[in-house]
Amino acid sequence: MSDYKNLLEVRNLKKYFKVHEGILQAVDDVSLSISKGLTLGLVGESGCGKSTLGRLVIGLLEPTAGEVVFKGSNVFALDEKGKSRFRRDAQIVFQDPFSSLNPRMSVFQLIAEPLLINKACRNRREVEARVMELMDTVGLAERLVTSFPHELDGGRRQRIGVARALALNPDFIVLDEPVSALDVCIQAQILNLLGDLKKEYGYTYLFISHNLSVVRYVSDEVAVMYLGQVVERSGNMVLFEDPLHPYTQALLSAVPTIDLDGEGKQKKRVILEGDVPSPVDPPPGCRFAPRCFRRQERCSSESPTLSEVKPGHFAACHFA
Amino acid sequence: MGGTVMNKTVTGNSFTKGNSMWRYTFIRLRRNYLAMAGLVVILLLALTAIFAERIAPYGYATQDYMMIRKPPSAKHLLGTDEFGRDVLSRLIYGSRVSLQVGFIAVSIALAAGGMIGAVAGYFGGKIDNLLMRIMDVQLAIPTILLAIVISSVLGPGLFNLMIAVGITAIPRFARLMRASVLSVKNTEFIEAARAMGASHTRVILLYILPNCMAPLIVQATINVANAILFAATLSFLGLGVQPPYPEWGGMLSAARPYLRSNAYLSVFPGLAIMITIVALNCVGDGLRDALDPKQKR
Numbered sequence: 001m002s003d004y005k006n007l008l009e010v011r012n013l014k015k016y017f018k019v020h021e022g023i024l025q026a027v028d029d030v031s032l033s034i035s036k037g038l039t040l041g042l043v044g045e046s047g048c049g050k051s052t053l054g055r056l057v058i059g060l061l062e063p064t065a066g067e068v069v070f071k072g073s074n075v076f077a078l079d080e081k082g083k084s085r086f087r088r089d090a091q092i093v094f095q096d097p098f099s100s101l102n103p104r105m106s107v108f109q110l111i112a113e114p115l116l117i118n119k120a121c122r123n124r125r126e127v128e129a130r131v132m133e134l135m136d137t138v139g140l141a142e143r144l145v146t147s148f149p150h151e152l153d154g155g156r157r158q159r160i161g162v163a164r165a166l167a168l169n170p171d172f173i174v175l176d177e178p179v180s181a182l183d184v185c186i187q188a189q190i191l192n193l194l195g196d197l198k199k200e201y202g203y204t205y206l207f208i209s210h211n212l213s214v215v216r217y218v219s220d221e222v223a224v225m226y227l228g229q230v231v232e233r234s235g236n237m238v239l240f241e242d243p244l245h246p247y248t249q250a251l252l253s254a255v256p257t258i259d260l261d262g263e264g265k266q267k268k269r270v271i272l273e274g275d276v277p278s279p280v281d282p283p284p285g286c287r288f289a290p291r292c293f294r295r296q297e298r299c300s301s302e303s304p305t306l307s308e309v310k311p312g313h314f315a316a317c318h319f320a
Numbered sequence: 321m322g323g324t325v326m327n328k329t330v331t332g333n334s335f336t337k338g339n340s341m342w343r344y345t346f347i348r349l350r351r352n353y354l355a356m357a358g359l360v361v362i363l364l365l366a367l368t369a370i371f372a373e374r375i376a377p378y379g380y381a382t383q384d385y386m387m388i389r390k391p392p393s394a395k396h397l398l399g400t401d402e403f404g405r406d407v408l409s410r411l412i413y414g415s416r417v418s419l420q421v422g423f424i425a426v427s428i429a430l431a432a433g434g435m436i437g438a439v440a441g442y443f444g445g446k447i448d449n450l451l452m453r454i455m456d457v458q459l460a461i462p463t464i465l466l467a468i469v470i471s472s473v474l475g476p477g478l479f480n481l482m483i484a485v486g487i488t489a490i491p492r493f494a495r496l497m498r499a500s501v502l503s504v505k506n507t508e509f510i511e512a513a514r515a516m517g518a519s520h521t522r523v524i525l526l527y528i529l530p531n532c533m534a535p536l537i538v539q540a541t542i543n544v545a546n547a548i549l550f551a552a553t554l555s556f557l558g559l560g561v562q563p564p565y566p567e568w569g570g571m572l573s574a575a576r577p578y579l580r581s582n583a584y585l586s587v588f589p590g591l592a593i594m595i596t597i598v599a600l601n602c603v604g605d606g607l608r609d610a611l612d613p614k615q616k617r
Contacts (some may be wrong), residue, residue, distance in 0.1 A: 055511075058515060060511065060514060060515055084517060086517070087515075087517040091515065092512075092515050093513070094508050094510075094512060096508060099507050099508045099509060100507075100508035100509050100511075100512050101509055101512075102513070102526075102527055102530075102531070103531065104530040104531060105508075105526075113513070113516055113518070114517075115517040117516050117517050117518050117519075118516070118517055161512075164512070165431045175406065202602070
């Protein structure tokens with residue numbers, strides 16, 4: 001094993017899909033890194049390529065260009081042995097616990113699947129013991145072991161999803177909107193569970209969400225995506241206190257707040273014009289330019305690069 | 321885990337025993353009385369077919385020239401046919417051919433069609449196109465013509481008959497399977513299986529097939545009936561089972577000229593086919609419900 005500074009590094013990653021109208025640039029030249037034991041929150045609106053990025057990072061999709069470096073080696077250049085190791089080390093929890101569990105499998109079978117596929121246990125007894133241990137870890141009652149997913153509520157289903165991801169003792173877990181399909185009170189349960197697991201086992205998370213409050217709650221670092229590109233990245237608090245990119249500013253101003261004091265110190269709301277342009281054959285220049293309130297001539301011809309504006313705080317804007 | 325000490329912990333219980341999908345399916349099936357009744361009828365028919373020599377009062381070709389086309393009596397419970405042969409005995413022997421043709425032909429079609437459909441639907445693209453176009457070509461040929469061609473190439477006989485009937489039913493199963501696979505293929509749980517590192521074979525067998533079985537099973541039970549009748553058609557044309565060996569469909573068509581004078585000759589084989597089909601449909605319906613875990617109370 002070579003040395004590595006970051007557990008995961010994404011370098012100039014691109015994923016293009018061929019569609020009827022042209023080439024859909026779902027992820028376009030994204031670079032990120034996550035240090036061991038930290039959580040990177042990835043925010044952006046629907047269709048900006050967050051989930052595609054999440055799938056690329058654990059090798060579910062092949063990138064068009066660029067590389068994903070995990071523990072110092074490129075994931076897409078691994079041999080068979082390395083690939084199976086990587087699969088154990090990097091796992092994913094899906095957004096919708098109603099469609100991500102095979103309806104024909106019992107809770108036991110669902111959680112045992114990764115163990116059986118990767119032959120992680122020597123015999124049946126070990127599998128059973130491990131499943132019970134995992135159910136206990138994620139807070140599923142023992143009696144549910146023979147239940148089927150449709151008999152359980154969303155929170156319990158998502159716990160199965162989490163247990164399944166933990167089964168092989170991964171280092172890194174992609175959480176693809178793990179709570180957005182759940183009720184608010186159950187969201188809190190799952191978020192706390194994920195937080196506890198991280199504290200106990202030192203997992204590294206890539207937390208994908210469109211919910212800014214949730215991201216703020218769980219993340220150590222935050223990256224903001226817009227139309228397949230990362231437009232701003234920084235340590236958590238800095239980004240929320242002092243957003244540099246106009247898109248982030250607009251996004252943050254849209255978070256509803258509760259004014260308990262009644263002092264009426266409402267934040268100034270930034271209203272964006274227009275719609276998100278299509279990611280199919282996007283125009284040159286800054287992708288946010290058509291909707292930007294700080295737009296100037298330069299923006300529609302010259303594409304800004306993600307550069308360090310303040311120490312540890314990156315933004316892709318000419319005027320940041 | 322069978323005869324070992326009863327464990328107090330959950331780990332020792334039988335919830336992981338064997339292939340639990342089928343175990344649960346059977347438990348649910350047992351609650352469905354109609355399906356169980358159908359299953360009993362099928363089992364009885366199967367026993368009849370196996371022990372035909374013991375059960376049948378006469379041989380299937382034993383003729384009695386004094387008893388030609390006689391209605392049911394104490395001596396011949398279901399009467400005699402135009403050659404003075406006992407109808408009941410012929411029905412009992414005939415169950416062998418009819419059940420074999422029905423089940424084996426449909427099994428051939430189900431296995432081949434299901435596999436083709438699953439592969440086409442799962443892999444998509446060029447493989448899908450190639451396989452489904454072949455199926456389309458076959459669908460364009462009238463089934464009866466195709467069956468005649470196949471059985472005349474292979475020659476007459478029971479086994480060739482089953483192959484011919486089976487092959488003609490393949491496209492129906494393939495299309496049905498492909499459609500179900502397409503609806504299941506893009507769900508997140510398939511993606512989850514791939515993320516866990518499951519092989520294509522595992523994904524197809526454990527994730528796709530169990531979620532696609534319902535329409536296929538119903539189609540299969542209906543097709544058993546079709547296959548029995550289709551085999552009768554081929555026998556009628558002289559391409560199937562050769563006389564004097566009896567077969568329900570063949571008996572039915574042989575009785576056709578006597579429909580007005582000796583209706584019982586066609587009623588009894590017809591009843592035999594009908595009972596088999598109704599029983600099969602009951603089992604099929606029950607099985608479809610039992611295979612769906614959401615039906616569990």
